[in-house]
Amino acid sequence: MIRVAAVSDVHLGPDVTGTIRPHLAGIADHADVLLLAGDLTQHGTTDETEIVAAEFRDIGVPVVAVLGNHDYQCDSQDAITRMLQAAGITVLEGSGIVLGLPGGRLGVAGTKGFGGGFPGRCGSEFGEPEMKAFVRHSRRLADAMGTALRDLDADFRVALTHYSPVADTLAGEPPEIYPFLGSYFLAEAADSAAAELAVHGHAHAGQECGVTPGGTPVRNVALPVLRRAYAVYCLGPGGLPRASGGAESRRRSAGSSPLARTGVGEPSSGNRAFARR
Amino acid sequence: MSDAAPQAALLETMKKAADVLHRAGIPFALAGGCAAYARGGAPSVHDVDFAIREKDADAAAQAFAAGGMTAQRPPEGWLLKAFDGEHMVDLIYRLGGEPVTGELLGRAEELEVAACRMPVLSATDLVLSWLRSLSEHYADFTVPLSFVRPMREQVDWDLVRQETAGLPFARAFLVLLEGLGVIGAAGTAGGPASPDYLAGRIERALAEDPRTHELGICVTVEQGVVYLRGEAAGERRCQLIEDVARQAAPGLLIRNEVSVIEVQPPRTQEAGA
Structure with missing residues (x-):
């Protein structure tokens, strides 16, 4: 079994520092890896990135991150990426990494992702150049992650994004802004590789648990959603199940309880996790 | 006589x-x-x-x-x-x-x-002269109200709001004018009140202002009062959100209900517990 810790949207800066670090002591006892799903900074500056690096460096487990829209605000995403990598944090963008962990080979592919919306209410590459560019950006990022995810030679595959792959985890956000919160392209990419888990952030007012149409469990790990330093999800025997997909799994996910916030050592078993959540 | x-x-x-x-x-x-x-x-x-x-x-x-x-x-x-x-x-x-x-x-x-x-x-300078004269010892709104009503369309109300943002009596008078429908909410230059546009402008300011870059703050304008609701990562950010909103809606009362996100420890119970 692999224990995946995750959090996002920490929005660190000189005025908000040490939010997570005090809770990371001993994380290796509870998790095998920590995923950061973007918006690590508030304004996307390199000064803030130093704070992020100090917060998450040398915590005893590998740290894998994607950037979020806030991390792009100052057009310093490349510098931010280099700084985080210098601190030992893997930053993914249309790329993947395989970690050899005690419980098996964990493959993580990631992208910031982008908006566009969800089937029935989504944008398309039509009309004005700005609209085409918007949707094309979203599609290209998702396609790159899909390719990286499928190429992973791993026992378990996790799709790590900032924007949401599904609408399930946006419940609580105003429906009008769903197209700015995620894109089904990301779910399609995760499903194309039959990923065991999709982790995202961005939707502060959303909810934690959802599932892709193909049955991949989706977790929104935005700090304002979790309200704790990180959540842990278990993959493998006794861990998160891949739903069978389709309407049945979506229905199960919709009626589930907060217990599916799989705490350390509280692995969900079978479909029960979804039934309870 | x-x-x-x-x-x-x-x-x-x-x-x-x-x-x-x-x-x-x-x-x-x-x-x-x-x-x-x-x-x-x-x-x-x-x-x-x-x-x-x-x-x-x-x-x-x-x-x-x-x-x-x-x-x-x-x-x-x-x-x-x-x-x-x-x-x-x-x-x-x-x-x-x-x-x-x-x-x-x-x-x-x-x-x-x-x-x-x-x-x-100018009508704007006249209104400013009256609003700046209001004080604890002269807080009579009746006379300026009778002056302002007939000339409201000649006045640059956004400028009046900006110039009197630090004057409580002037702000109170502007709230009164809004309540009476003499002028619209900030940003409408005396036209029909459209708090939605104002809320949109404040939300944009909160997202785009380099001091804040906050996207998740819900802004509503009711009866000339701007309500800010949501969460931010720290105390100082709550204050900056208020500052930016105040600048985007000079002269309006701001109710800042933005709270700080409390981060709890992760769950650490052992397997089988």
Whole structure:
């Protein structure tokens, strides 16, 4: 079994520092890896990135991150990426990494992702150049992650994004802004590789648990959603199940309880996790 | 006895004083209730006010004396009083505490008042002069309200809000004007109230201002009050959100209900527990 810790949207800066670090002591006892799903900074500056690096460096487990829209605000995403990598944090963008962990080979592919919306209410590459560019950006990022995810030679595959792959985890956000919160392209990419888990952030007012149409469990790990330093999800025997997909799994996910916030050592078993959540 | 006779006499005094200033080449503009009248207000004139620059006060006093009107400087230190028989003219060089400048007089427009053309302070400067005069000792909204109603469409209300953002009595008066429907919410320049546009503008400011970059704050405007709701990562950010919103909606009351996200420890119970 692999224990995946995750959090996002920490929005660190000189005025908000040490939010997570005090809770990371001993994380290796509870998790095998920590995923950061973007918006690590508030304004996307390199000064803030130093704070992020100090917060998450040398915590005893590998740290894998994607950037979020806030991390792009100052057009310093490349510098931010280099700084985080210098601190030992893997930053993914249309790329993947395989970690050899005690419980098996964990493959993580990631992208910031982008908006566009969800089937029935989504944008398309039509009309004005700005609209085409918007949707094309979203599609290209998702396609790159899909390719990286499928190429992973791993026992378990996790799709790590900032924007949401599904609408399930946006419940609580105003429906009008769903197209700015995620894109089904990301779910399609995760499903194309039959990923065991999709982790995202961005939707502060959303909810934690959802599932892709193909049955991949989706977790929104935005700090304002979790309200704790990180959540842990278990993959493998006794861990998160891949739903069978389709309407049945979506229905199960919709009626589930907060217990599916799989705490350390509280692995969900079978479909029960979804039934309870 | 009807009011018409004293009104007419006051307007005669106004014309006479304007003539004195004009002949002496002293820059001036009509202010106060007469200016409100010139801009469409009711002819309920109780005094005659002119704005002049302080450096012209002595020349003005001499010109009035030469014109047969006595002039004196009362101890207030911001005006000169001239007497035309029993009628008094105030020659004000600090208007609502602000010095009368060439720029202020330059913004005045030539209007016809009681069949006589003379410079009249701009509607925005007039409103500012009244709002800046409000204080604990003079918080009567009735008179400025009667002045403002007929000229509301001539006033740059966004500028008035900006200029009076730090004046509680002025802000209270603006809230009253909104409540009475005399003016719209900030950003609507006296047009139909559209709090939605204002809320949109504040939300954009919160997202785009480099001090905040906050996307998740819900902004609503109700009865001239801006409500900010949501969560931020720290105390200072809650304050910055309020600062940016205040700047985007000058003069409006802000209710900041943004709270700080409390981060709990992760769950650490062991397997099988």
